[in-house]
Amino acid sequence: MVVLERRDIQGVVVSGYGHLPRSAYLLFRIEDQAAARAWLGAMAEEVTDAAGKRAECSVNVALTYDGLAALGLDDDALRTFPLPFTDRMDSPRRATILGDSGESAPAGWDWGNAANRVHVLLMVFGPDEAELETVVTRFTDGIAAAGAMSLVANLPGHRLPGGKEHFGFRDGIGQPIIEGNERRAEKQLARTGHVTVVKAGEFVLGYPNEYGLPPVSPVVAAARDPLGLLPEYDVPDDLRFSSHTGPLRDLGRNGSYLVFRQLRQDVAGFWAFLDDATRGATGGPDRAAQERLGAKFVGRWPSGAPLVLAPDQDDPSLATANDFSYAALDSHGFACPLGSHVRRANPRDALRDDAAESVRSVRRHRIVRLGRFYGDVPADPRHADDTDRGIYFLCLNADIERQFEFVQQTWLNDTVFRGLDSETDPLVGDQDDSLCARTMTIQADPLRRKVTNLQRFVTTRGGSYFFLPGLNALRYLGALA
Numbered sequence: 001m002v003v004l005e006r007r008d009i010q011g012v013v014v015s016g017y018g019h020l021p022r023s024a025y026l027l028f029r030i031e032d033q034a035a036a037r038a039w040l041g042a043m044a045e046e047v048t049d050a051a052g053k054r055a056e057c058s059v060n061v062a063l064t065y066d067g068l069a070a071l072g073l074d075d076d077a078l079r080t081f082p083l084p085f086t087d088r089m090d091s092p093r094r095a096t097i098l099g100d101s102g103e104s105a106p107a108g109w110d111w112g113n114a115a116n117r118v119h120v121l122l123m124v125f126g127p128d129e130a131e132l133e134t135v136v137t138r139f140t141d142g143i144a145a146a147g148a149m150s151l152v153a154n155l156p157g158h159r160l161p162g163g164k165e166h167f168g169f170r171d172g173i174g175q176p177i178i179e180g181n182e183r184r185a186e187k188q189l190a191r192t193g194h195v196t197v198v199k200a201g202e203f204v205l206g207y208p209n210e211y212g213l214p215p216v217s218p219v220v221a222a223a224r225d226p227l228g229l230l231p232e233y234d235v236p237d238d239l240r241f242s243s244h245t246g247p248l249r250d251l252g253r254n255g256s257y258l259v260f261r262q263l264r265q266d267v268a269g270f271w272a273f274l275d276d277a278t279r280g281a282t283g284g285p286d287r288a289a290q291e292r293l294g295a296k297f298v299g300r301w302p303s304g305a306p307l308v309l310a311p312d313q314d315d316p317s318l319a320t321a322n323d324f325s326y327a328a329l330d331s332h333g334f335a336c337p338l339g340s341h342v343r344r345a346n347p348r349d350a351l352r353d354d355a356a357e358s359v360r361s362v363r364r365h366r367i368v369r370l371g372r373f374y375g376d377v378p379a380d381p382r383h384a385d386d387t388d389r390g391i392y393f394l395c396l397n398a399d400i401e402r403q404f405e406f407v408q409q410t411w412l413n414d415t416v417f418r419g420l421d422s423e424t425d426p427l428v429g430d431q432d433d434s435l436c437a438r439t440m441t442i443q444a445d446p447l448r449r450k451v452t453n454l455q456r457f458v459t460t461r462g463g464s465y466f467f468l469p470g471l472n473a474l475r476y477l478g479a480l481a
């Protein structure tokens with residue numbers, strides 16, 4: 001079992017800070033290089049590490065490619081970061097991969113595009129509004145006084161009652177556990193009856209991944225670390241990439257990549273669609289049928305109960321159940337449709353015909369989700385109001401291309417996923433005539449059903465790829481000369 005270097009890992013890697021329900025995501029642009037370096041160096045002593053739990057506010061910090069460049073990290077080191085990160089989330093190539101077209105196109109984003117570049121993300125988590133506010137004000141005042149950075153956005157996030165997301169379904173159940181994070185594994189087992197432990201190197205740089213290899217890590221030339229703040233890059237020559245030559249220091253060790261997307265949810269549109277699609281013979285609304293169809297979209301009932309274990313009706317006693325697979329229980333998708341959100345996002349043992357091979361393959365495409373929500377819960381989800389609401393979708397992975405982007409492109413937005421024809425994820429997928437038929441097949445015996453004229457219920461409003469450095473790497477970046 002791997003031992004995580006917890007004092008060098010930021011706390012958000014091992015904890016969702018469930019005990020700190022209030023959060024603020026502060027997005028900054030660097031204005032003064034020297035002042036920003038000094039601020040970051042000081043932050044290295046203040047960020048919450050992964051060694052223990054704090055009852056008071058927890059703080060973590062991450063940087064974009066532009067942020068690292070603005071701090072003055074040298075070009076040779078910048079070139080050792082992976083392509084999706086250096087490309088930026090809003091590039092045409094990434095937008096195609098992620099399905100950010102039409103209303104979700106980067107040109108219309110509130111932040112993270114060329115018009116509103118972001119350099120630094122400061123995440124503050126607090127026990128209540130007042131304490132969070134005090135800490136946020138202390139940070140923003142200090143940063144402004146030093147002239148280090150300008151605030152691009154302050155995005156307040158919170159949890160919703162009952163652990164739900166805005167459409168009304170319980171969220172945050174299916175999560176991999178990072179090898180070496182025993183405390184979380186125990187909690188997960190007690191809560192869901194199931195744990196999937198995934199190699200640490202799938203989420204934290206510097207540890208073996210599911211291929212038994214060290215993940216690709218950004219490095220700096222040893223000569224550029226005169227204070228010796230970074231560990232030696234100790235990957236054998238035959239496993240190094242061509243850009244990794246000479247004596248090197250490991251800038252990535254104990255770091256991770258953080259994907260941050262602001263996803264607006266059209267809650268009234270979602271329920272209006274379910275209503276239209278389930279009107280009975282008399283033409284009246286049928287709330288139970290709406291919920292049933294919504295559950296088919298998600299793959300779990302509003303309580304969280306998985307359709308595979310509760311095929312006919314919601315069963316709140318199974319709200320956090322996660323001990324199930326698809327191949328043995330529901331290979332045809334009669335309970336949980338083949339194209340439902342959870343079945344696409346984590347196909348478990350049913351990606352291919354060989355269940356064991358599926359499990360092995362799926363483990364290489366997992367993400368740790370850390371999302372929080374914005375906007376109040378609607379008084380009645382079926383009535384449109386003026387509130388802007390959605391999810392701050394944050395997830396961790398060591399390889400953005402093979403993990404987050406793969407899940408989004410090859411599973412959620414794949415129009416031929418598991419033999420389906422011209423369909424994407426009904427909950428969060430692209431519903432564009434030029435890409436798919438805007439349908440969802442609900443497998444059933446004897447006759448399947450097709451839901452038609454699907455709409456896009458989730459729109460991207462902003463986003464960036466961040467590097468979440470280890471604490472030593474933060475010290476290094478703060479001390480750049």
Ligand code: HEM
Pocket residue numbers: 165166167169170171172173174175263264265298300341342343345346367391393404407408412427428458
């Ligand atoms: C507004 C956007 C989204 C909403 C409302 C949403 C909602 C949900 C819900 C209700 C669940 C079931 C509960 C659970 O297992 O946690 C779930 C599971 C999941 N979602 Fe999403 N989701 C959204 C976007 C995404 C995106 C963009 C991704 C990845 C690219 C994603 C990946 C996952 C994964 C990996 C699971 C766990 C599946 C499992 O292990 O069974 N979700 N989501």
